[in-house]
Amino acid sequence: MHCGLCCNASIIINQKTMFYRLFLVVLLGVSFLKLNAQEQSKSLNLEQSIALALANNLDLKTADLNAETEAIRYKQSRNALLPGLNADYNLGLSNGRSIDPFTNAYVNEQLTYSNAGLSLSATVFNGFRLLNTLKQSSLNKAAAVMEHKEAQQNLILDVTLAFLQVLNSRELLKLAQSRVLTSQEQLQRLAKMQEEETGDPAAYRDLQGQVATDEASVAEAHNNLKNAVTSLETLLNANVNINADELTLLLDFQEREDTAAAIYEEALLNLASVRAKELRLEAATKGVVVARSQYSPEIRVFANLGTNYSSAARVFDDAGTQLKQTGDFVTVSGTEYSVFTEENLFDASTISYTDQFNNNLNSTAGVSVSIPLFNGFQAKNAVQLQKIEKDQAKLNLEQTKLSLKQNIQQAYNDTEAAYIRLTKLTEQEAAFEDSFRINETRFNLGVSTSVEYLISKNKLDNARINLTTVKYEYVLRNKVLEYYKGGVN
Structure with missing residues (x-):
């Protein structure tokens, strides 16, 4: 019986060894191909990533075009004052x-x-239509500038979050790879015990299953990292291949000292989206005045x-006179004589x-x-439409402020909760590390079972994963709050 188990274990070990060797060869080959294909692989920090995104992001370029359009419309309104x-x-x-x-x-x-x-x-x-149109265009131009700044702030936040997601995925991949190494070491130890016919076959099979689970987690974590890198590269749109292993960022886990109300007040003053909506409301208000000018004479x-x-034009010069028969006759002593008249002569020239x-x-x-006496109520309808546009702009501003206040409060609550979880999960990791060290020693000595060992190991692994996740979650939520204050550092 023992010989059969030993033989089976030896075959399994050899198969696993061949699989690991094949996996390493394939991995090295893929890495070599990627190294040659990605000659533009680049090490970036957060500031460099943001700079690349601001220079190349397509959504931001669209905002640039919108701002340029409003600038040209302002010039048109200004030039309309000229004769x-x-x-x-x-x-x-x-x-x-x-x-x-x-x-x-x-x-x-x-x-x-x-x-x-x-x-x-x-x-x-014309009822000051041109002057008010110029003022309205100036407000729309300023609003477009604010909307461009809003797009910049949103892009900076998106890049920051994508950058943090890459770092988080990278750390989770490292944890998954570390779990595989730990499980493989135990599997190799149990394999030797199987060869010596001193091991527990059930424990060996448990470790085999754990290794497979951990390897699947590595594959999933690796795929998540690739997706996170792809998302960041898409935001940068800079034709660079990001090396996730070389991304750097200092993480700050200090507890926040401000309040949600203070952040909201700063957001009202500094956040471009709020100022853009305020300018659009001012422009719509001026639009009502422009529409009313249609009632005034021009x-x-x-x-x-x-x-x-x-x-055909000609000029005629005097060329003297000549006698010309008139066609009339006079009779003198029974004789008819033709009647002549003197005619002026002219020379025509162009x-x-x-x-x-x-x-x-x-x-x-x-x-x-x-x-304007009657124009089919066009002026009246134009004024009513502008009033509706003004009311819509007012609602947009109020909705923006309401959503902003709600989002800030929610983000602040989530940040506080993340900090508490960070503190508690740090304590949990330390406790599970001690517990795992004890259980690992007992398992190696044969005092405890593989089930107890795996339970302890999984608790520690999950604690490390949860701690890593909450660390980046806390940093991420702090970045969101900084965004609401008007800037992401």
Whole structure:
């Protein structure tokens, strides 16, 4: 019986040894391939990661574009205060019956014509619509700047949390790997005892199962680490491959001394999302004033300068006189004589393009007044829509403040709870370390069973996992509170 068990144990040990060797070869091969494929692998601290994200993140670039758009709209509103100056020039060819622009008479010939004009217009008064629109655009521009800052703050927080998640996953992977080594050492010890026919087969099989469980935990932890690294790399969008083993961050486990109410007051003053909503409300309020200006008359001044050219235009010079029969007759002494008249003669010559443009100059200037009498209630509806937009902006601000207060209080409560758990789990780890050391010694001496050993080992392993998790949870929640105060350090 013992020989059979010994033989089976030896076969199992050899199989396990071959499996570990194969696993190490594959792992080294994959590591070598990754080393060659990821030549841009980079060691980063938190500040460097944030800097990369701020320079390359796509969501932040979208916020940049929104801010640029509002800046251009502000320029448009500002430039609308300037007078309008326009020039026009036309040159054409006409065939057949048309109006000569020089004489305003009908002609039936090929005609080359040209005209030029310069017009000036300016708004003197329109219910201060332009000024209020400029103020509204200025507020929207400032709101867009705040929204860009909000996007920056959110990105910094996201990068910080992703960075901490990588560190947490890395520590959990190290714990899982340490658990495997501890279990494998015990398995090797029991295997030798099996060879010497002094071991307990049930204990050996228990350790085999524990090793398999621990190896599965390593695989899961390794996958979680890869996913955490991928999330961080996506936020950075910097074409770098992050080496999780080289990420560094100083962790602070000091208890907070501020209060949720104090953090909320700082958030109202410093958090960009609150200021952005306040500016949007101010802009919407100004929008109501802009809409009401449609009830006011509009006064504009204008001036125009124009000239024209026509190829049919001629100038006539005096060329003397000549006698011309009129077709009438007079009878003198029975003889008919033709009646002649003296006719002036003129030489026609074309007028040059430049002379016509100089001679045909004309100008106008005046004032126009537009008084709104009835426009299908467009002004009334515009005012009502702007009031609704103002009310919506007010609700958005109130909702932001309410959610902010609730989130801060919840985050503060979670931080306090995490600190208490951190304290208690530190005590628990120390207690389970002592308990495991005693149980391991007893198990090695054969005093206790494998069940007692595994229970003690699992308690210690779980305590270490829980302690590691709560450490990063506490740091994470502190970072969230710093974000609410207006910045993440």
